[in-house]
Amino acid sequence: MPGPDLLRFSPLGGEAASPAAVSEAAMSQGLIGLGDVETVTLPDLLEPLAVCRVDAERTELSIVLAFSGATSGGLFAETLDRARVPPSSWDPAAFAGDLFLKEFVMSCFGIRLGSEWATLSTNHLVRLLASPPVDRAVVEYRRAILRELDGAPETRRALEGVYRTLCRLRAELEGATAAAKWDANRRQLQILESFKALVDGMVAGFGEARSGLRRLAAFGQRIQAGEPYRSLVDLLRYDERLATLQLKIGVGADGRIRGFEILSVEENRENPFTSSPVRRWLAKFELFLRGFRFSDGEVMARLIDAVFEGVQAEFVALVQLLGDLEFYLGALGFCDRARAAGLGVCLPEIGQPDEPRELTGLFNPLLLVHGPDPVPCDIRTDRQDTTVLITGPNSGGKTRLLQSLGLAQVLAQSGLFIPARAGRLALVPALVVSLIEEARPDRTEGRLGTELMRIRALFERLPPGAMVILDELCSGTNPSEGEEIFELVVQMLTRLRPQAFITTHFLGFAARLERDRKIVDLRFLQVLLDGEQRPTYQFAPGVATTSLAGQTAARLGVTGEQLLSLVERNIHSAHQPPRGRGR
Amino acid sequence: MPTLLATAKMNPALRARVESSVAGRRLKVALERAKPSVVALLRFATLIALVSLVVLVVIARRRAHEERETARATLLDAVERASAGIGPDELSKLDRIHRFLSELSGAYKGDSLAGDLSRPGKLGELVARPSVYVRGPLDAFSLADTTAKAAAQSSKDALLFCLIDPPASQSEKDVFSKARRATGPLGESAMAHVGRLHDAEIGFPLLRPDWAASVRDAADTAVVGRLQRAFDRVPLERTRQVAKAELLIAAMDEPNEPGGVTELDGEHAHFIRLGIVDLMTNEVLVRQRKRVDPSWISLGKRAEYAAILDSCLFGLEVRQAIE
Numbered sequence: 056m057p058g059p060d061l062l063r064f065s066p067l068g069g070e071a072a073s074p075a076a077v078s079e080a081a082m083s084q085g086l087i088g089l090g091d092v093e094t095v096t097l098p099d100l101l102e103p104l105a106v107c108r109v110d111a112e113r114t115e116l117s118i119v120l121a122f123s124g125a126t127s128g129g130l131f132a133e134t135l136d137r138a139r140v141p142p143s144s145w146d147p148a149a150f151a152g153d154l155f156l157k158e159f160v161m162s163c164f165g166i167r168l169g170s171e172w173a174t175l176s177t178n179h180l181v182r183l184l185a186s187p188p189v190d191r192a193v194v195e196y197r198r199a200i201l202r203e204l205d206g207a208p209e210t211r212r213a214l215e216g217v218y219r220t221l222c223r224l225r226a227e228l229e230g231a232t233a234a235a236k237w238d239a240n241r242r243q244l245q246i247l248e249s250f251k252a253l254v255d256g257m258v259a260g261f262g263e264a265r266s267g268l269r270r271l272a273a274f275g276q277r278i279q280a281g282e283p284y285r286s287l288v289d290l291l292r293y294d295e296r297l298a299t300l301q302l303k304i305g306v307g308a309d310g311r312i313r314g315f316e317i318l319s320v321e322e323n324r325e326n327p328f329t330s331s332p333v334r335r336w337l338a339k340f341e342l343f344l345r346g347f348r349f350s351d352g353e354v355m356a357r358l359i360d361a362v363f364e365g366v367q368a369e370f371v372a373l374v375q376l377l378g379d380l381e382f383y384l385g386a387l388g389f390c391d392r393a394r395a396a397g398l399g400v401c402l403p404e405i406g407q408p409d410e411p412r413e414l415t416g417l418f419n420p421l422l423l424v425h426g427p428d429p430v431p432c433d434i435r436t437d438r439q440d441t442t443v444l445i446t447g448p449n450s451g452g453k454t455r456l457l458q459s460l461g462l463a464q465v466l467a468q469s470g471l472f473i474p475a476r477a478g479r480l481a482l483v484p485a486l487v488v489s490l491i492e493e494a495r496p497d498r499t500e501g502r503l504g505t506e507l508m509r510i511r512a513l514f515e516r517l518p519p520g521a522m523v524i525l526d527e528l529c530s531g532t533n534p535s536e537g538e539e540i541f542e543l544v545v546q547m548l549t550r551l552r553p554q555a556f557i558t559t560h561f562l563g564f565a566a567r568l569e570r571d572r573k574i575v576d577l578r579f580l581q582v583l584l585d586g587e588q589r590p591t592y593q594f595a596p597g598v599a600t601t602s603l604a605g606q607t608a609a610r611l612g613v614t615g616e617q618l619l620s621l622v623e624r625n626i627h628s629a630h631q632p633p634r635g636r637g638r
Numbered sequence: 639m640p641t642l643l644a645t646a647k648m649n650p651a652l653r654a655r656v657e658s659s660v661a662g663r664r665l666k667v668a669l670e671r672a673k674p675s676v677v678a679l680l681r682f683a684t685l686i687a688l689v690s691l692v693v694l695v696v697i698a699r700r701r702a703h704e705e706r707e708t709a710r711a712t713l714l715d716a717v718e719r720a721s722a723g724i725g726p727d728e729l730s731k732l733d734r735i736h737r738f739l740s741e742l743s744g745a746y747k748g749d750s751l752a753g754d755l756s757r758p759g760k761l762g763e764l765v766a767r768p769s770v771y772v773r774g775p776l777d778a779f780s781l782a783d784t785t786a787k788a789a790a791q792s793s794k795d796a797l798l799f800c801l802i803d804p805p806a807s808q809s810e811k812d813v814f815s816k817a818r819r820a821t822g823p824l825g826e827s828a829m830a831h832v833g834r835l836h837d838a839e840i841g842f843p844l845l846r847p848d849w850a851a852s853v854r855d856a857a858d859t860a861v862v863g864r865l866q867r868a869f870d871r872v873p874l875e876r877t878r879q880v881a882k883a884e885l886l887i888a889a890m891d892e893p894n895e896p897g898g899v900t901e902l903d904g905e906h907a908h909f910i911r912l913g914i915v916d917l918m919t920n921e922v923l924v925r926q927r928k929r930v931d932p933s934w935i936s937l938g939k940r941a942e943y944a945a946i947l948d949s950c951l952f953g954l955e956v957r958q959a960i961e
Contacts (some may be wrong), residue, residue, distance in 0.1 A: 127825060286652045327647035338642040344685075346677030357643055362653035 057373060098257070098370050100379035101183070103143060103196040103267065108139040111371050120372040121228045122363060123245060124239055126227045135179035135378045140186040141193060145468075147185035149516055150488035150524075153363060155421055155463045157181050162424035163392060164385030169220050180377045180385060187468035191405070191482065192395045197383075197470025198402050199266040205382060205472075210268065211430065213260025216270065221373060222254055226250040240352055247287055251364065253373065254278050274372070277601065282367025286327075291360045293328040293357070316622035371383035386471040392423055399476030403467050406483045408520060408554070413594055415484045416476030419459045430592040431476070432456070436578050439481045440520065442548055442555040445564050446599035447582025451590035453558040454490065457524045460556055461488050464522055483554060485521035487513055510544055523555040538564040540573075549576050565598045647848050706859040713853050715865050718794060720874040721845040724859070725957045728881040731917055735770065735835065735886050736782045738922070742913040743890055744777035749961055752916075752923040761960045764914065764923065765802045765887070770880045772835035773797060773889035776911065789835035796820040796946040797910075800953030803828045810936055814943060817950035833880035841877025844869055885923075886915040889952075899933075905944035907931035910952050926956045 099105035114134050121130050151157070160180045166173040167348070188194055227246045257275035261268045271402065278284050298471050300321075305314035323329055330338070335354065343349040361549045394402045399416050418429035436443060445453050463473040467480045470514065491511055506529055528544060529537035538561050545568075546557055559565055581599040583591045609617075644653040662675055722726035773795060774788030778787040796817040806814035819825050843849055856862045890913075894906035895956050907930065913925035930952050939947065 282649045282651050286649060324645075327645055327649070327652070329647075330642075330645050334642055334645075341642050342660065344678060344681060346662065346675060346679075346681060347660075357656065357659045360659040361652060364655045364659070365652065447664060 063144065066637045072602060080461075080583045088506065094272055095277055096381075097272045098274040098519060100200060100267055100270065100375050100376070101197065102188070102193050103333045105270070106141070107371070107375065108141075109134050109371060109375050110137065114371045118367055118374075121230070122606055124242070124365070126394065128311045129375055130229055131225050132178075132379055133177050134374045135176040138179060138375065138378065140153065140182050141188045142190075143186035144189050144223040145186055146488055146516060146517070147182070150461060150465075151181065151185045153490045153524075154465065156184055156460060156462075156574060158463070158559070159421060159462060160385070161183065163389040163420050164381075165392070166215075166218070167382045167388065168215075168222065173218070173222060173230045174382050175385065180381060183378070183382055184469055185464055186472075187465065189484070194405070194468065194470040196267055200268055201383060201386060202402060203264065203266040203268060203388060205390065209259070210264060210418065212459065213256070214268070216272065217253060217256045217375075219383055220249060220253045221377050222379065224253060224373070225336055225371055225377065232311065235460040239356050240359060243356075243363070244291065246360065247359070247366075248291055250370070250373075251284075251287060251291065254284065278369055283367075286365060287325055287362050290328055290358060292323070293326045293358075306565070325334055326331055371498065379619070386466075389420065390472050393418075393420070393472075393474065394539070396423060397594070398429065398474070399425075400472040400474060401477055402471075403463075403473050403475070403478035403567070405467070406479045406481050407437070408552070409438055410437045410481065412479065412481075414460075414463065414473075414478045414480075414556075414611070417456075417459050417463060418474050419455045420462060420474045422455070422457060432593045434460070434580070434594060438576070439554050440614070441576045441578045441582055442523075442545055442553065442574075443578045444545075444556065444568070444598070445556060445558045445580045445582075445594070446560070446562055446565050447558075447594075448584070448599065448602050449560075450501045451582035452592040453582060454526050455592075456594065457488070457526055457556055457558065460488065461522075461524050461610065481554070483520060483522040485518050485523060486524075487517055488524040489513060490524075490526040506538070510540070517548075517551060517553065519551045519552050519553075521551070523553045523557075525555070525557045528557050528559055529561075537561065545577065549574055552576070560602050562599055566600075569598050643664045646900060659764065677755055685934070702859055703806040706856070706862050709859065709862045709866060710853055710856060711866065713862065713869060716869060717844065717850050720878065721850070722731055722847050724881050729842055731881065731883070732838050734917065734920060735772075735786055735838070735915075738886055738913070738915045739772070739785055739888055739890075740778040740781075740922075742888055742911065742915075742925070743776050743920070746927055747925065748912065749927060750922065750925040750960075752838060752921060755923060758961050761924075761957060762802075764885065766831065767881070767884045769832045769885035769887050770835050770838060770883040770917075771798050771829075771832045771887045771889075774891065776890040776892045779888070779890060786836075786839040791841050792835065792836060794820070794825070794829045794832055796950055797912075797953045798829055798887065798948035799825045800910075800950035801887070801956060802832070802953075804954040805950060808951060809860060810934070810939065810947070812949055813950045813954065814939060817943070817946040820946065820950070821953060833876050833883055835880070837873060837876040838880040841872045841874050841880070844872055844874065845877065848889055859914050886913070886917055888913045888915070898931075901932050901944040903943070903945045905930075905932045905948055906931070910949075912952070912956055923958065924956075926959060927957075928952055928955055 067315075071607070083398045095105070097105040097107055099107075102110075115132050117134065118262040147156075147193065157177065160175070160177055164175065164180060183384045196507065204214060224246065227242065227249055252421040254275045255269040258279060263270065301316050303314070303316040304312055307313045328506075335351070338347050338354055339351065341354050347353045390400045398418050403414075412435065414434040415433055416431040418431040421427070422429040432452075435455075447453050459474060463475060463478065464480060464483065464486055466484055467478070468486075473480070489512075513523070513525070529541045541559065541561060541564065543594075565579065568574060568577060579596060579598050580594045583593040583595050585591050639661060640659050644656045648656065662678075675704045680853055696731075706931060714894055744898055749910075753760075754918075755764060771792070771794060772785075773792045778788035798817055799820035800813075803816070803953040807813075809868050819828075851948045853862065853865050856865060890911040892909040892911065894900070894908045898907045900906040909929050912924065913922060915922050930948035932940055934949055934951075935947050
């Protein structure tokens with residue numbers, strides 16, 4: 056049942072449509088849950104029905120402590136680290152590590168502020184990506200925001216401006232600025248100034264927004280309409296300009312001041328904080344009697360405290376907003392980086408599992424920073440709910456393809472750009488990724504045992520319709536037994552109708568499966584080789600006929616001739632007298 | 639609670655927050671320093687203590703002032719009563735007495751007797767007038783301060799008693815009988831109209847206007863107290879008596895004659911001068927000089943009573959010589 060906000064919204068015009076129709080239309084535009092000005096207490100950019108994902112009470116207390124200067128550093132990051140993520144059926148442990156999600160965020164989700172890179176709440180971003188929403192409406196809400204940001208440069212600039220101001224506010228709150236060292240009042244006034252600039256920026260930059268970004272304007276307008284904001288503005292004006300003096304200064308030929316005359320003094324009497332000098336002195340005395348210092352600074356401190364109390368609750372929303380902004384700006388940063396490398400990104404079409412999967416220009420984003428230039432490829436299957444066996448030579452790009460497919464699914468499911476020029480994907484209830492496990496000193500089983508445990512863990516957590524990515528299934532044992540287990544796994548998988556991608560070097564076995572067609576919903580992709588038998592990092596239907604182990608061995612120096620030369624060199628070295636070490 | 643930091647132009651909600659901040663109810667305020675209410679309490683207590691101290695000091699000073707003024711008023715009142723009727727003429731009497739004493743102690747000018755004092759009864763009438771008496775060594779009366787010391791030692795003795803109320807005869811029995819009563823009630827009664835010069839020496843300064851001025855000018859209670867004690871020590875009634883004295887009766891003992899015997903009470907053969915001066919007319923009425931010698935006294939009485947017997951006999955001889 057839609058909430059009250061939804062019932063008030065009628066994008067189809069005329070009389071209010073049925074809740075279902077409203078839901079569908081609103082969902083397509085990502086405008087679900089956008090209430091009027093009075094109800095926008097939280098500028099939630101991740102979910103259409105606004106939710107406070109941080110611990111409001113604890114965060115507000117931390118804000119108060121930070122404002123008073125009692126704490127330093129880490130407020131925002133710690134709060135976001137503890138923040139809840141939107142509900143998700145995905146288990147991050149099942150894929151985040153194998154997809155190097157943290158490395159992806161750190162290398163690809165950069166936000167540039169002028170000449171510097173912003174410090175991101177990486178843990179929070181990883182948690183968000185590792186827990187994509189199950190509700191399609193949430194995905195569409197986010198896609199609408201991203202679409203608007205990508206399509207309107209001025210809107211993106213406005214969002215970057217808001218983020219820049221929010222980063223400045225964070226730095227001031229966490230004590231990272233010079234003002235904190237010598238003047239507490241000045242520091243607190245700077246924080247209030249940044250808060251005002253933030254609110255004004257939200258109102259000015261997003262009043263015309265059509266997506267969930269409109270919430271920023273609504274949030275800012277609500278604050279601007281309230282007394283606490285007006286009091287804040289008055290206080291800043293009071294600090295900036297208590298009075299205006301007109302001076303006349305005479306300067307002689309030697310450059311020295313000859314005369315000094317005050318022509319007029321005009322106090323800003325309209326400001327509610329302005330009072331007579333006598334009253335100001337009495338106020339200082341009153342504070343002294345009440346246990347405070349006898350100083351103008353103390354008077355100002357009380358006024359700042361009173362003004363801050365009126366707005367401090369709004370800071371909670373800003374902490375959450377920082378994480379939301381990094382989510383979108385990070386995605387835009389990934390988009391910029393990809394396009395700068397000549398690669399295309401897109402918001403994919405969300406289809407059904409029985410519809411074809413199409414990924415055009417798919418690339419591995421991890422290679423953008425660390426590896427050789429990524430080579431985009433095209434992946435097409437007639438249906439998405441199939442098991443695809445991928446074969447090909449070593450270093451042919453199979454594992455990279457698996458990473459690309461997994462990351463594309465993660466990003467699509469989160470409502471973000473995927474690393475492909477165009478695409479159609481179906482949402483899945485879970486993602487399980489298992490790449491080759493490295494040998495660990497605490498491992499109790501051999502390679503086969505470890506592999507079997509991997510298979511067991513896979514089936515323990517695999518719901519129907521999930522996406523499965525397995526690299527070199529059953530590679531740790533002799534081929535005949537491994538193929539038997541492999542076939543069993545594939546047969547069992549098909550009962551869950553997953554979207555599965557499995558690489559293997561069991562070429563004969565794969566060819567037999569392709570030939571016999573006994574297992575339904577089984578598809579085959581192979582690495583394409585060029586005329587010189589080198590991988591092209593492109594894929595086509597079919598099963599590879601060779602792993603090109605010989606070429607790989609030659610490339611890595613493991614041929615018979617190469618090994619023999621190494622052996623002869625070592626023997627020769629052994630018969631030489633040992634040389635003394637120099638001092 | 640209202641605060642001066644809140645102005646009438648402020649929104650009520652802002653005003654309430656300002657009051658809350660000033661009242662120290664905000665966590666932020668509490669974090670910035672020790673709880674303002676505790677500090678305020680300490681300051682208030684300090685202020686109260688200071689004010690109390692000031693009030694106590696003021697009250698104490700006022701009380702001391704009141705006490706001082708009361709004491710001063712009391713003393714001035716007493717001085718005023720004591721000096722009532724004592725004018726410059728009376729107060730100048732002491733200086734004149736000193737001059738006369740100095741004159742009488744100088745070169746002896748011979749016995750003299752003024753007017754009709756030689757007529758019977760006239761000397762008796764004379765010495766019955768209010769008088770001031772002093773007796774001492776001759777050389778003590780040349781200066782005022784030695785005069786004052788001699789006056790302190792001088793008392794109304796047998797010489798004066800026998801001058802006023804002489805014994806029946808010069809027999810040792812009569813003289814001794816009279817002389818012995820000089821210090822008793824009879825002697826006191828007979829010499830009641832005579833004051834000691836010492837009472838004038840110590841009392842006249844207190845009756846002078848400058849002494850009253852010093853009381854009025856006394857800066858603190860201690861000074862007033864000291865003046866009060868000095869005032870209390872002086873028998874001012876006797877001083878007033880001396881101030882009203884009409885006659886000065888001075889007996890001056892010349893140095894002992896060389897040789898001879900000095901009795902146990904110090905009596906030795908020597909001359910005594912007697913001068914009677916009318917202080918009203920500043921006239922020396924009587925000047926007599928006679929020799930006393932204790933050898934006429936019986937041995938049984940000589941050692942112990944030679945001085946009083948000689949003194950009484952001198953007084954009698956003067957009466958007899960004049961009358």
